[in-house]
Amino acid sequence: METLNRYREILETLKANDNYRSFPESDSGNLLNLCSNDYLGLNSNKEFHDNFLAEFKRKTYKFSSCSSRLLSGNSIEHTKLEKLLADSYQSEACLLYNSGYHANVGIISALASKKDLIIADKLVHASIIDGAKLSNATVIRFKHLDYLHLENILKKNRKNYENVFIISESIFSMDGDIADLERLIELKQKYNCLLYIDEAHAFGVRGNNGLGCVEESQVINEIDFIVGTFGKAIASIGAFVICSNLFRQYLINHSRSLIFTTALPPINIAWTIYILKKLPELNQEREKLKSLSMQFAKMLNRETQSHIIPFIIGTNKNAIDKSIELKQNGFTILPIRYPTVPKGTARLRFSLNANMDIKQLIPIKNILKKQ
Numbered sequence: 539m540e541t542l543n544r545y546r547e548i549l550e551t552l553k554a555n556d557n558y559r560s561f562p563e564s565d566s567g568n569l570l571n572l573c574s575n576d577y578l579g580l581n582s583n584k585e586f587h588d589n590f591l592a593e594f595k596r597k598t599y600k601f602s603s604c605s606s607r608l609l610s611g612n613s614i615e616h617t618k619l620e621k622l623l624a625d626s627y628q629s630e631a632c633l634l635y636n637s638g639y640h641a642n643v644g645i646i647s648a649l650a651s652k653k654d655l656i657i658a659d660k661l662v663h664a665s666i667i668d669g670a671k672l673s674n675a676t677v678i679r680f681k682h683l684d685y686l687h688l689e690n691i692l693k694k695n696r697k698n699y700e701n702v703f704i705i706s707e708s709i710f711s712m713d714g715d716i717a718d719l720e721r722l723i724e725l726k727q728k729y730n731c732l733l734y735i736d737e738a739h740a741f742g743v744r745g746n747n748g749l750g751c752v753e754e755s756q757v758i759n760e761i762d763f764i765v766g767t768f769g770k771a772i773a774s775i776g777a778f779v780i781c782s783n784l785f786r787q788y789l790i791n792h793s794r795s796l797i798f799t800t801a802l803p804p805i806n807i808a809w810t811i812y813i814l815k816k817l818p819e820l821n822q823e824r825e826k827l828k829s830l831s832m833q834f835a836k837m838l839n840r841e842t843q844s845h846i847i848p849f850i851i852g853t854n855k856n857a858i859d860k861s862i863e864l865k866q867n868g869f870t871i872l873p874i875r876y877p878t879v880p881k882g883t884a885r886l887r888f889s890l891n892a893n894m895d896i897k898q899l900i901p902i903k904n905i906l907k908k909q
């Protein structure tokens with residue numbers, strides 16, 4: 539069909555621009571994986587796996603929920619996990635989502651209406667952008683971490699809208715830098731806004747109990763929506779939002795990615811609970827990750843605020859070539875390209891994990907030196 543040419547042409551253009559995506563072969567485990575979000579190394583913790591499976595044999599959790607939580611998919615495990623998280627954050631309420639993507643898309647689109655304004659950091663994750671697009675709100679982006687710009691937008695626009703949502707990640711997924719939560723709270727209070735913080739890359743990794751940057755900065759109570767995900771440091775699947783009872787009830791009634799989907803399987807929830815109970819005890823892993831990240835960044839002559847260390851290369855082609863060279867030398871690290879990151883900033887995004895040793899990373903320095 540003639541009309542299908544459009545799709546062929548788009549794929550050809552992506553290929554011509556070195557921006558074509560395909561699934562990489564899954565490696566046999568011989569390469570050192572530098573692009574997984576398994577920050578605490580829990581995905582390969584055999585002791586945890588064995589203990590959980592022993593518990594599973596005693597309790598036999600279901601493998602599927604077979605319907606939405608609003609029908610028969612709501613299990614004891616779902617309720618237990620929400621209570622565990624709400625108690626950990628000493629917050630009124632918690633609501634689970636099937637993934638961080640579901641959470642951001644479903645929460646933002648449900649809460650922000652035509653009368654509202656969403657102001658988001660320029661580099662927030664695609665799921666936040668998609669949630670904002672699906673809402674009927676006006677959307678303005680502020681320059682990355684530029685809170686003067688944010689304040690100027692607020693000064694000019696606050697009066698024209700009913701509710702204003704300020705949205706940021708805490709640790710930014712592709713840059714590893716960190717939002718100034720205190721400053722965001724100050725602005726939220728000054729301009730009477732709602733503050734939404736995505737902790738996908740901080741949950742598990744930061745704070746004395748692993749509750750994220752919000753715990754580290756002791757600001758949990760000041761933030762209206764704290765989103766965390768289980769598919770990264772927690773080595774499970776799913777996501778949650780910490781919020782007030784009012785918002786929880788509203789989301790249960792209006793959040794389409796929660797209502798119109800099969801609930802997470804109880805077996806996954808049980809695994810998440812198992813890991814979360816261990817989370818406060820994992821300070822050694824968190825400290826190890828922190829010192830490894832600093833050592834690695836220093837090796838690359840960079841500074842870092844987190845365990846995500848971007849090495850910006852520029853063109854797609856050069857980023858692909860470096861990734862291939864690193865693979866030939868024993869490392870899995872895929873190039874990150876537009877639209878995940880802005881055009882012209884293709885990069886290698888090193889995400890470290892607490893099981894690594896700096897000695898394993900030494901060869902990378904020389905490979906990256908050759909431009």
Ligand SMILES: Cc1ncc(COP(=O)(O)O)c(C=O)c1O
Nearest residue numbers: 637638639663711736738767769
């Ligand atoms: C900041 C941020 N939020 C949300 C998500 C989506 O989370 P999930 O992988 O659980 O859908 C990601 C991960 O890709 C992310 O980086």
